[in-house]
Amino acid sequence: xxxxxxxxxxxxxxxxxxxxxxxxxxxxxxxxxxxxxxxxxxxxxxxxxxxxxxxxxxxxxxxxxxxxxxxxxxxxxxxxxxxxxxxxxxxxxxxxxxxxxxxxxxxxxxxx
Amino acid sequence: xxxxxxxxxxxxxxxxxxxxxxxxxxxxxxxxxxxxxxxxxxxxxxxxxxxxxxxxxxxxxxxxxxxxxxxxxxxxxxxxxxxxxxxxxxxxxxxxxxxxxxxxxxxxxxx
Numbered sequence: 001x002x003x004x005x006x007x008x009x010x011x012x013x014x015x016x017x018x019x020x021x022x023x024x025x026x027x028x029x030x031x032x033x034x035x036x037x038x039x040x041x042x043x044x045x046x047x048x049x050x051x052x053x054x055x056x057x058x059x060x061x062x063x064x065x066x067x068x069x070x071x072x073x074x075x076x077x078x079x080x081x082x083x084x085x086x087x088x089x090x091x092x093x094x095x096x097x098x099x100x101x102x103x104x105x106x107x108x109x110x111x112x
Numbered sequence: 113x114x115x116x117x118x119x120x121x122x123x124x125x126x127x128x129x130x131x132x133x134x135x136x137x138x139x140x141x142x143x144x145x146x147x148x149x150x151x152x153x154x155x156x157x158x159x160x161x162x163x164x165x166x167x168x169x170x171x172x173x174x175x176x177x178x179x180x181x182x183x184x185x186x187x188x189x190x191x192x193x194x195x196x197x198x199x200x201x202x203x204x205x206x207x208x209x210x211x212x213x214x215x216x217x218x219x220x221x222x223x
Contacts, residue, residue, distance in 0.1 A: 004155070031209050042213035043156070050207065058210060090155050097209030100146075103155030 002026050006091050006104035013081040013111045021076040021107050023091030031094045032074040033101070036060065036087040043090065049074055050097055081111045116200045121218045124194075130187040132217050134200030137181040143204045145176060146211070147185045151196040156213070159185065159198075190221045 007022045025032065033048035045058030049068040063085060065077040074093075078085060088108050092101040117135040124130040136145065146161040160167055160174045162183075167174045173186040187194055199216040 033209055040215075042215065043211070045208070045210045048209055050209075056208070058208065088153065092155070094209065097207055098205045100158040100161065101148075101156070101209070101211065103157070105155050106153065 004091055004093050004102050004104035006089075006107050008107060009105070010108050011110070013078075013109065015082060015111060017081050018077070018079050019081065021078075021089055021091075021109070023074045023076065023104060024072050025074075025091075025093040025102070026072065027093065027102065028071060029093035029095055029102070030071065031097050031099070032068065033058070033092050034064070034066065034074070034076045035090045035092065037090060037106075038087050046076065046089075048097075078109075083111050085109065086111045116202055116214055118198075118200050118214065118217045120215065121220070123220050123222055124187075124190045126192060126221055126223050127189055130185075130190040130194065130219055130221070132185040132187075132198050132200075132219065133182065134185070135182045136200070136202045139180050139202050140204065143202045145174065145180075145183050146201040146203055147172070147174065148199045148201065148211075148213075149196040150199070150216070151193075156199065190219075192221050192223065195219060195221045 004025045030051045034046040035043040037043045044060050047066040049055045055066050088106050090106050091104040094101045147159040148156040150156045162174045176183045197216040
């Protein structure tokens with residue numbers, strides 16, 4: 001099992017550009033989520049999904065879109081990148097919303 | 113979800129037990145205590161969780177006081193690879209699956 005795989009590991013964007021952060025898991029987990037981690041702020045929930053076709057907003061959803069067309073994949077889209085979105089992004093998955101989370105290795109994003 | 117309080121940093125000698133405390137005095141009856149750790153900017157890693165009984169697994173032990181207002185994570189034989197930020201999280205069952213990560217305790221294991 002590869003677990004939770006995130007790509008890319010590093011990305012630099014210019015303000016206004018769009019991009020998609022990829023997340024895939026091979027554990028047949030129903031629940032998937034995205035967090036961002038900023039210095040001094042801890043990890044904060046952006047969006048989550050309890051199954052294919054179902055997504056919902058977390059604590060800091062503005063500026064981000066998600067979709068869940070398959071159980072395995074949960075991409076995070078930045079429509080128009082802003083410097084405030086410079087952060088480290090972590091994808092996580094679990095069998096359900098109340099089970100332990102498995103995290104990916106993260107994507108470090110810089111928006112100039 | 114209840115708020116947790118952890119010391120910002122701790123040191124431990126390699127091979128010794130590391131005891132990481134956590135206060136959660138406002139915990140509710142249906143809230144679990146979870147511990148995760150984050151090694152040098154990697155993704156957080158689940159360690160252990162419990163409701164009111166003490167728990168042990170291959171990584172650690174979790175001791176929860178009888179009144180559930182505090183707990184201690186025990187790494188029985190700390191190694192240099194255990195150097196990390198340890199997060200104590202109190203969490204109720206929910207549909208969001210949200211974890212609230214505080215500042216955690218930075219554990220430095222020294223040779």
